[in-house]
Amino acid sequence: MLGRGVKRKWSCLEEELEDLPAAPCVTEGKPHLNVSDGSSPPEGPVVAPSKSQQRQVVLGLCLEKLQTGVELSLRRSVLLINTLRQLQEEMRSDGEDVCSHRESCLLRDSMKEDMAVTCPDCTEEDDIDSLLLPELSNQEEASLNDPKTFTAFSDAVSAMGYLSDLALDDIFEDIDTSMYESSDLSSAWASGVGLWDEDVKVKQQGALQSCISDLNELDHIMEILVKRGVQTVFTKKWT
Amino acid sequence: MVPSSAQKVFYLLIYFCVVSAEAGEKSSEMEWCFSQVKGAIDDEVAEADLISAVEFNYTGELLATGDKGGRIVIFQQNPENKSQPQCRAEYNVYSTFQSHEPEFDYLKSLEIEEKINKIRWLPKKNAAHFLLSTNDKTIKLWKISERNKRPEGYNLRNGPYKDFTSIASLQVPVFKPMDLMVEASPRRVFANAHKYHINSISVNSDNETYLSADDLRINLWHLEITGQSFNIVDIKPANMEDLTEVITAAEFHPNQCHTLVYGSSKGIIRLCDMRAAALCDKHAKIFEEPEDRNSRSFFSEIISSISDVKFSHSGRYMMTRDYLSVKIWDINMGTRPIETFQVNEYLRSNLCSLYDNDCIFDKFECCWSGNDRVVMTGSYNNFFRMFDRGFRRDVTLEASRENCKPQSVLKPCKVSIGFEISIDSVDCNKKILHTAWHPLDNIIAVATTNNLFIFQDKLK
Numbered sequence: 170m171l172g173r174g175v176k177r178k179w180s181c182l183e184e185e186l187e188d189l190p191a192a193p194c195v196t197e198g199k200p201h202l203n204v205s206d207g208s209s210p211p212e213g214p215v216v217a218p219s220k221s222q223q224r225q226v227v228l229g230l231c232l233e234k235l236q237t238g239v240e241l242s243l244r245r246s247v248l249l250i251n252t253l254r255q256l257q258e259e260m261r262s263d264g265e266d267v268c269s270h271r272e273s274c275l276l277r278d279s280m281k282e283d284m285a286v287t288c289p290d291c292t293e294e295d296d297i298d299s300l301l302l303p304e305l306s307n308q309e310e311a312s313l314n315d316p317k318t319f320t321a322f323s324d325a326v327s328a329m330g331y332l333s334d335l336a337l338d339d340i341f342e343d344i345d346t347s348m349y350e351s352s353d354l355s356s357a358w359a360s361g362v363g364l365w366d367e368d369v370k371v372k373q374q375g376a377l378q379s380c381i382s383d384l385n386e387l388d389h390i391m392e393i394l395v396k397r398g399v400q401t402v403f404t405k406k407w408t
Numbered sequence: 409m410v411p412s413s414a415q416k417v418f419y420l421l422i423y424f425c426v427v428s429a430e431a432g433e434k435s436s437e438m439e440w441c442f443s444q445v446k447g448a449i450d451d452e453v454a455e456a457d458l459i460s461a462v463e464f465n466y467t468g469e470l471l472a473t474g475d476k477g478g479r480i481v482i483f484q485q486n487p488e489n490k491s492q493p494q495c496r497a498e499y500n501v502y503s504t505f506q507s508h509e510p511e512f513d514y515l516k517s518l519e520i521e522e523k524i525n526k527i528r529w530l531p532k533k534n535a536a537h538f539l540l541s542t543n544d545k546t547i548k549l550w551k552i553s554e555r556n557k558r559p560e561g562y563n564l565r566n567g568p569y570k571d572f573t574s575i576a577s578l579q580v581p582v583f584k585p586m587d588l589m590v591e592a593s594p595r596r597v598f599a600n601a602h603k604y605h606i607n608s609i610s611v612n613s614d615n616e617t618y619l620s621a622d623d624l625r626i627n628l629w630h631l632e633i634t635g636q637s638f639n640i641v642d643i644k645p646a647n648m649e650d651l652t653e654v655i656t657a658a659e660f661h662p663n664q665c666h667t668l669v670y671g672s673s674k675g676i677i678r679l680c681d682m683r684a685a686a687l688c689d690k691h692a693k694i695f696e697e698p699e700d701r702n703s704r705s706f707f708s709e710i711i712s713s714i715s716d717v718k719f720s721h722s723g724r725y726m727m728t729r730d731y732l733s734v735k736i737w738d739i740n741m742g743t744r745p746i747e748t749f750q751v752n753e754y755l756r757s758n759l760c761s762l763y764d765n766d767c768i769f770d771k772f773e774c775c776w777s778g779n780d781r782v783v784m785t786g787s788y789n790n791f792f793r794m795f796d797r798g799f800r801r802d803v804t805l806e807a808s809r810e811n812c813k814p815q816s817v818l819k820p821c822k823v824s825i826g827f828e829i830s831i832d833s834v835d836c837n838k839k840i841l842h843t844a845w846h847p848l849d850n851i852i853a854v855a856t857t858n859n860l861f862i863f864q865d866k867l868k
Binding site for chain 1 (some may be wrong): 604605623624651652653654656673706707709710713760763764766769
């Protein structure tokens with residue numbers, strides 16, 4: 170597992186792809202266009218990996234990108250999120266168990282963060298329900314069959330500083346959200362930077378300690394759930 | 409750097425094909441000659457020197473480039489050589505100025521890049537030249553004027569003030585010639601109208617208004633009025649969670665002052681008529697090609713994202729660029745394009761890697777030739793492609809410092825795909841995003857990372 174925040178180089182990706190039956194980027198089979206110089210197609214049949222494996226790779230990439238480059242451009246973020254949605258849809262329709270709830274959280278949270286980065290004024294119009302993961306004890310997570318995806322997920326979770334078991338709604342209720350700076354969110358949370366109102370800061374720092382221990386618990390619970398392969402149930406409705 | 413074996417094979421392939429192309433018939437009607445290259449020679453590219461915009465003016469006499477450092481450099485066609493066919497594409501620096509400065513939005517804790525996103529010239533009305541330049545947030549109208557005369561012979565002044573008691577007679581100051589001085593001054597600053605990043609500006613054919621488009625909105629400005637703009641398109645959803653599509657490019661029709669088009673990240677182009685309503689959220693016409701179910705992949709939407717939209721000079725056609733192709737549309741028919749040109753289909757098998765290194769999000773521009781017969785766009789490896797609509801031919805050329813002998817004819821490169829082209833052979837750092845074609849002549853400007861290449865066609 171790569172260290173947190175380390176961007177995987179393309180060569181790492183290539184190795185990863187080689188671990189799969191075949192690189193997902195190769196087209197299904199035939200070389201297409203004749204060439205006058207008489208070069209011959211590669212030896213051997215091209216074996217396409219399973220759709221599911223391809224999906225997992227792309228899913229992992231998607232999440233990684235959403236983590237690292239949210240402030241790059243709105244267009245990029247929207248395209249990434251749409252790809253993620255499409256993957257979710259496909260996984261769901263294929264009947265694959267998917268941690269769709271967590272993905273949705275990440276999806277919505279990244280979306281909100283993106284919106285905040287490019288247009289903090291929007292946050293005045295929308296309620297910030299961000300960073301919400303419903304109480305783990307109440308929810309049943311779906312399985313992530315591929316350990317690599319699980320790794321990407323847990324990386325994403327820890328990197329973004331997601332906090333479980335917190336009614337963050339209450340904390341954010343009276344915040345002046347025009348000051349909200351999401352690209353520094355994780356560092357802000359980690360360091361308790363004073364972008365927040367005074368009363369929130371106090372609550373936040375206390376909450377931070379419990380969140381860190383919760384994260385460790387989170388990893389543990391995730392592992393259990395993956396083994397069990399439990400279906401996702403939405404327990405919290407987004408307002 | 410030692411090329412990998414895949415790279416060696418790739419280049420070997422190109423070499424053989426070039427040789428056979430020379431022996432065989434010409435693959436394009438036009439032959440292109442190198443004319444000039446502008447910019448630093450060394451490989452160490454300063455980030456601020458990355459060219460981010462290239463635009464000829466309406467007569468082709470001036471060529472403006474914008475860079476990531478917020479500077480604009482304007483080149484002027486050498487007037488002495490204009491009439492000489494062999495060296496008519498000689499452009500010299502005319503003016504250099506800092507258009508935009510980096511800003512910091514303290515309220516939102518965001519840095520606003522000074523990178524010039526677009527340059528658009530205004531039609532010439534008097535002796536001075538006007539252009540609009542924009543970064544992510546602010547558009548500026550610049551006046552570029554020449555000064556080659558200066559008044560001399562003041563009575564009271566000759567530099568410092570004279571002692572008026574010493575003046576015995578009066579003289580009338582006269583204009584005396586001086587060395588040509590080109591001044592650029594900002595005449596208007598159109599600011600604070602865009603919450604999102606501006607991706608396009610387009611001057612209207614009425615010569616009074618222009619549009620500016622960001623990810624979610626298009627605003628209409630009057631060139632004289634900086635204090636307000638009209639919002640004409642707004643695709644921001646009430647709930648930002650529902651956002652699935654952004655505006656990627658917009659342009660006014662060249663002749664109809666009420667018509668504009670904008671392309672989106674979903675590969676859809678919408679044509680709006682400003683006469684229909686004040687807010688043109690409802691499009692008058694939609695241009696969307698039905699998706700090919702066979703080639704659908706995870707990246708289908710990303711590669712269908714429109715990176716540029718350009719009307720033909722006639723106004724009858726419209727060209728769109730997505731990641732792998734260039735499409736020509738008849739503006740009367742929105743069901744499918746009338747022509748589709750594959751720019752770099754060999755990238756389709758490497759989309760995953762291009763997605764990983766973020767190159768799949770690159771926005772390539774495209775342009776029409778003056779007579780609308782040929783279209784041009786850039787690609788990776790410093791290749792640029794031209795598609796001749798009349799002769800149904802296409803050619804791939806390379807802008808590289810190796811082909812820099814004056815008047816040397818560019819040899820077409822043939823990128824044949826007999827087997828998979830590995831991602832190793834695609835140099836994503838050498839990309840040609842910006843190209844421009846002289847409106848009245850076959851002179852083209854092609855921008856690599858930090859160099860501007862100027863080519864002219866070989867007149868026979």
